[in-house]
Amino acid sequence: MNFLNAVVVGFKEIWAHKFRSVLTMLGIILGVSSLVGMSALVKGMENGMKEALVAIGGLEKVRLDENDIPAYQRYMADQAVGCTMNDVYALQKSAPLIRMVTPEMRMRDVTITRNGKYFNPFVFVGTWPNALEMNQHVVEYGRMFNEIDDEMARNVCVIGTETRDALWGTPEDLGYELNPVGQRITIKHQPFTIIGMFQHYESERERKVRELAKEKPVEPVRTNSPARSKGWGKRGSSYVYTLKNSTVYIPLNTMWVKFRSTAGSNNIPDARLSALSVKVADVETLEQAIQQAHNVLMHTHKGIEDFAFQTQEDWAENINRAIRNARISGGIIAAISLLVGGIGIMNIMLASITERIREIGIRKAIGASFMDIFIQILVESVVIAIIGGAAGLLTSLGLVRLLGVLSPTDNTPQITVNALLIAFAFSVGVGILAGLVPAFKAARLDPIQALRYE
Amino acid sequence: MALIEVRNVSKIYHLGGEEIRALDDLSLDIDGGEFIAIIGPSGSGKSTLMHILGCLDSPSKGTIRLDGTMIEKATPHQLSRIRNQKIGFVFQFFNLLPKLNVLQNVELPMIYSGLSGRERRERSMQALKLVGLENRANHRPMQISGGQQQRVAIARALVNNPKIIFADEPTGNLDSNTGDAILELFRQLSREGRTIALVTHDPEIAAVTPRRIEIRDGKIARQVDARLAGLDRQPRLANPLTQAT
Numbered sequence: 058m059n060f061l062n063a064v065v066v067g068f069k070e071i072w073a074h075k076f077r078s079v080l081t082m083l084g085i086i087l088g089v090s091s092l093v094g095m096s097a098l099v100k101g102m103e104n105g106m107k108e109a110l111v112a113i114g115g116l117e118k119v120r121l122d123e124n125d126i127p128a129y130q131r132y133m134a135d136q137a138v139g140c141t142m143n144d145v146y147a148l149q150k151s152a153p154l155i156r157m158v159t160p161e162m163r164m165r166d167v168t169i170t171r172n173g174k175y176f177n178p179f180v181f182v183g184t185w186p187n188a189l190e191m192n193q194h195v196v197e198y199g200r201m202f203n204e205i206d207d208e209m210a211r212n213v214c215v216i217g218t219e220t221r222d223a224l225w226g227t228p229e230d231l232g233y234e235l236n237p238v239g240q241r242i243t244i245k246h247q248p249f250t251i252i253g254m255f256q257h258y259e260s261e262r263e264r265k266v267r268e269l270a271k272e273k274p275v276e277p278v279r280t281n282s283p284a285r286s287k288g289w290g291k292r293g294s295s296y297v298y299t300l301k302n303s304t305v306y307i308p309l310n311t312m313w314v315k316f317r318s319t320a321g322s323n324n325i326p327d328a329r330l331s332a333l334s335v336k337v338a339d340v341e342t343l344e345q346a347i348q349q350a351h352n353v354l355m356h357t358h359k360g361i362e363d364f365a366f367q368t369q370e371d372w373a374e375n376i377n378r379a380i381r382n383a384r385i386s387g388g389i390i391a392a393i394s395l396l397v398g399g400i401g402i403m404n405i406m407l408a409s410i411t412e413r414i415r416e417i418g419i420r421k422a423i424g425a426s427f428m429d430i431f432i433q434i435l436v437e438s439v440v441i442a443i444i445g446g447a448a449g450l451l452t453s454l455g456l457v458r459l460l461g462v463l464s465p466t467d468n469t470p471q472i473t474v475n476a477l478l479i480a481f482a483f484s485v486g487v488g489i490l491a492g493l494v495p496a497f498k499a500a501r502l503d504p505i506q507a508l509r510y511e
Numbered sequence: 512m513a514l515i516e517v518r519n520v521s522k523i524y525h526l527g528g529e530e531i532r533a534l535d536d537l538s539l540d541i542d543g544g545e546f547i548a549i550i551g552p553s554g555s556g557k558s559t560l561m562h563i564l565g566c567l568d569s570p571s572k573g574t575i576r577l578d579g580t581m582i583e584k585a586t587p588h589q590l591s592r593i594r595n596q597k598i599g600f601v602f603q604f605f606n607l608l609p610k611l612n613v614l615q616n617v618e619l620p621m622i623y624s625g626l627s628g629r630e631r632r633e634r635s636m637q638a639l640k641l642v643g644l645e646n647r648a649n650h651r652p653m654q655i656s657g658g659q660q661q662r663v664a665i666a667r668a669l670v671n672n673p674k675i676i677f678a679d680e681p682t683g684n685l686d687s688n689t690g691d692a693i694l695e696l697f698r699q700l701s702r703e704g705r706t707i708a709l710v711t712h713d714p715e716i717a718a719v720t721p722r723r724i725e726i727r728d729g730k731i732a733r734q735v736d737a738r739l740a741g742l743d744r745q746p747r748l749a750n751p752l753t754q755a756t
């Protein structure tokens with residue numbers, strides 16, 4: 058019997074038992090759609106995390122932080138200098154694998170006030186104009202401060218949208234997008250002029266939700282509970298964007314002259330940088346670049362290792378681990394449902410060959426060989442699995458859309474062609490495996506005993 | 512050398528410690544082109560013999576050589592080829608597939624011999640014409656009479672143009688008129704040179720075949736061979752399907 062005949066016979070057999078076949082396929086449909094759905098969720102998660110990784114400066118960015126001095130150098134602790142501008146200049150001169158250096162002088166617990174409203178920015182740093190590129194900021198209104206602003210230690214600042222939202226109101230509240238450039242605010246009792254504002258950073262998903270909300274007429278929100286801040290701890294990767302939005306940059310010199318030089322302990326001005334960020338020329342040579350920077354800094358730090366490098370690789374690794382975990386658990390769930398589907402097929406095929414023992418006996422009596430019967434039953438099982446798999450792919454499209462609607466603040470689940478192919482291949486594989494035992498049992502039947510079977 | 516050589520064949524069933532000898536040390540030669548009737552009382556082992564000759568069942572003891580092949584040494588695959596190509600088997604109870612129509616039932620052996628769909632259809636229609644059922648090709652087995660079903664079964668046995676035809680009581684379930692028609696069909700096939708062995712209870716049918724074998728308790732009790740009486744015919748093998756007009 059040729060293959061095509063077997064397929065035709067298989068289809069007829071399935072058509073003859075429509076209801077039973079559909080029930081059997083249900084297992085495969087569930088298995089395939091859960092496999093595709095899971096992988097789409099994971100893919101969406103991956104997309105969101107990669108986006109966030111780019112938002113915090115990409116893999117080339119390495120931060121240099123102060124660190125505890127190793128135990129064997131503790132006795133020199135009072136000689137440790139910390140990170141200073143010397144480091145910045147030394148790195149610029151002597152570390153060719155490093156493309157860019159940005160000093161950061163940070164101040165905590167800063168309050169910005171205007172007209173009785175106040176805001177505590179998460180990141181309030183004095184830095185160089187190249188912080189814009191270092192931290193992947195985009196200026197929406199106005200400009201970034203420049204070298205002259207820095208040189209002159211002007212009281213100018215560039216803010217993120219959170220500051221604007223807190224002091225003036227969000228575009229949703231106001232009904233229009235307010236441009237704060239030129240406005241004056243007070244930072245720690247000092248007057249500052251806003252000369253620029255960054256764009257609003259958000260994940261792709263957040264943007265979609267916002268745009269969707271914009272299209273709908275705004276319903277007045279009626280809540281009985283008092284308004285309260287949700288804090289920084291928003292969900293998932295959007296945390297990264299919230300932090301970035303609540304950034305306030307001022308020129309490094311301004312920070313030094315207006316705040317830091319008066320804020321040191323024991324009346325000694327504190328010239329230390331809180332951190333400095335470097336950008337390596339090439340991610341491929343990240344290791345060497347860090348080594349180079351390390352060597353340079355060991356000089357400027359008089360051999361005291363009071364600093365440490367923080368790469369985004371840890372973050373990237375965490376992302377990868379989270380994705381791997383999600384993929385494994387999703388895979389296990391999908392595998393179990395596919396397994397259940399396969400057992401269903403095997404069960405129905407066993408029932409079916411028991412029903413058809415006489416038929417198989419007749420076929421064997423007129424010349425069907427072991428292989429003929431084996432292939433016929435196997436093809437039937439695979440056809441069920443293929444139809445189930447195809448139906449599962451269709452269902453999964455709907456399922457993924459549903460998942461996207463159900464979790465609006467997470468990342469959009471994304472179906473990949475790979476996931477579809479793999480899911481389909483799995484369903485075919487399950488069909489083959491499930492058909493093997495019934496096919497073997499049927500093909501091995503003795504013709505005369507099968508003919509006698511009632 | 513005979514076409515079929517049966518040597519000391521026994522078929523033994525064990526039922527609850529009891530031994531049933533359906534065939535008991537039976538030996539038999541069948542030459543090409545012979546037309547044989549096998550008679551005997553119920554339970555004497557006729558069907559068992561036919562099944563073993565038709566390569567559907569295997570003997571407990573003894574050897575069978577069928578057209579040069581030692582049956583007990585053949586692989587299952589070889590046996591399925593022999594059943595498909597060399598033997599046409601007509602069962603006592605038709606054994607048609609109820610889900611398929613008449614034409615599809617007749618096509619079935621050719622599906623396993625790998626003929627193209629067109630050729631299958633043509634040859635099935637010819638076989639159905641031969642048994643006079645070409646106008647029932649699209650009926651289900653359940654929609655035609657017992658005699659017609661038996662003719663479909665015969666068409667199916669003939670369609671692969673086998674050398675040998677075994678029929679287990681092909682007229683047993685039919686009235687005498689249809690029975691006569693079917694017997695006439697077998698005589699015609701025999702005249703074309705095919706080797707035919709049929710089991711029957713009907714002494715009238717047994718009377719017309721050149722050779723008659725009577726089985727009792729799994730043994731050959733009596734043989735009558737018309738050839739020994741000088742009534743031999745020259746066997747010639749021909750294809751009834753290509754000659755039918």
Ligand SMILES: Nc1ncnc2c1ncn2[C@@H]1O[C@H](COP(=O)(O)OP(=O)(O)OP(=O)(O)O)[C@@H](O)[C@H]1O
Binds near residue numbers: 524526551552555557
């Ligand atoms: N599967 C079996 N198990 C046990 N005994 C069997 C089996 N098949 C046949 N027999 C026995 O073998 C003997 C021969 O049976 P067989 O069917 O060959 O008889 P038969 O001559 O064809 O009878 P009938 O004319 O009624 O068809 C019987 O006694 C029967 O009971």
Ligand SMILES: [Mg+2]
Binds near residue numbers: 559603
């Ligand atoms: Mg019988």
